[in-house]
Amino acid sequence: MQIELKIFRYNPETDSESRFDTYKVEAQPTDRVLDSLMHVYRNEDGSLAFRKSCAHGVCGSDAMRINGRERLACKTLIKDVAEADGDSILIEPLRHLPVQKDLMVDQSEFLARFKKISPYLIPVDKAPESGEYIQSQLQRDAIDDATKCINCGACYSACPVLEINPDFLGPAALVHATRFIFDSRDTGLDERIAVLDQPNGIWACDNHFECTKVCPRGIKITKLINMTKREIKKRKGE
Template structure:
């Protein structure tokens, strides 16, 4: 019998299945109907290394405490609805893997800062979206495209603002900003990023209007360039760079 035949008949090696382990989560809870102030509560959960924080929250809600409240949508890391503070950093729960955290210590989870807390991990996003709306984040052109034609734009023109088109409005950048925590009137990084996306769009004609809006005392000049926003962005947007480019455009009076 040939060696090849022996090798073909040999049983396949057994692959050991991954084993779960216990992770302690300490979650900042708040119920407006019963709590005067927020409190911390711990949960022990069986997890796998490839599980995500969102998986842990689901297991807690489904198996231990159905009153735990948080937002989430598709869980594919692009919807932005499950932004929260995980071990003191703003992250998306659906993108944060257990294996990327130090599981020898408890994992702390709380709502993002700077916005009114509604319940557990949910905040009122209206102030955030109000700032977003105020910068007029939509294309405004004085001319219509030719009938049946698209608005022409070169690759180089698109590249100028391509980075800021990636924003998913999760508020991770804005709620990581110390200025936003202390100044409820500051537009915040996300609003400026979305203004940048249209200020530098060659097809838009209202850059000057947005620059005037952001030249306000609560606009770009409130930014202290701490880079918290850039570090917090789950989409990798260079937020601080975008804010700096808007500042330069304000000083020039044009994009």
């Protein structure tokens, strides 16, 4: 089948405004959108900029908006976004992040917010005599969902709160906070509360569930955020 890729183009170094360029590509329904983007780059326009790495939905580098929804180009099949011959697929960069070029966005602020919540284990001062921090299966299950995050930025782009409050920490950072707060080996809740318990922190989340809907790893992001809200209230005695 032949599809039409309508791709966002913008280079802040040379362009005064953005535009959309259209490319006609032959593709199979089971091809990935990433395959079509690579065809355009290799055969039609080598100036097209986008990120990719593993191409297997693990690294998260090729997150973008496809037909108005945040997806990974490597996990999105043509048949998921185009039904008939000649259908058009709209491809845009993630929202709430500055465009570096075309479909590439600057993740500096996204990662800076991620770092604010201390996204690493803060263990007890003294390690067990065995040298290992043992967890039961139930303790592991408590954090399993949150460990699946690949920092692709899809949830950050889809979040309606960031449209009205650009200073919101964002769902990805909050997921990683949950991952460590509920880790039985971690003692960093009080340290993280200083960042989370703020108007632009965890309380800015209004439970729109858009982050959960677009997560390519199927993480129940809104549920995890609400778990952390309850834990903070519990710690504060509310």
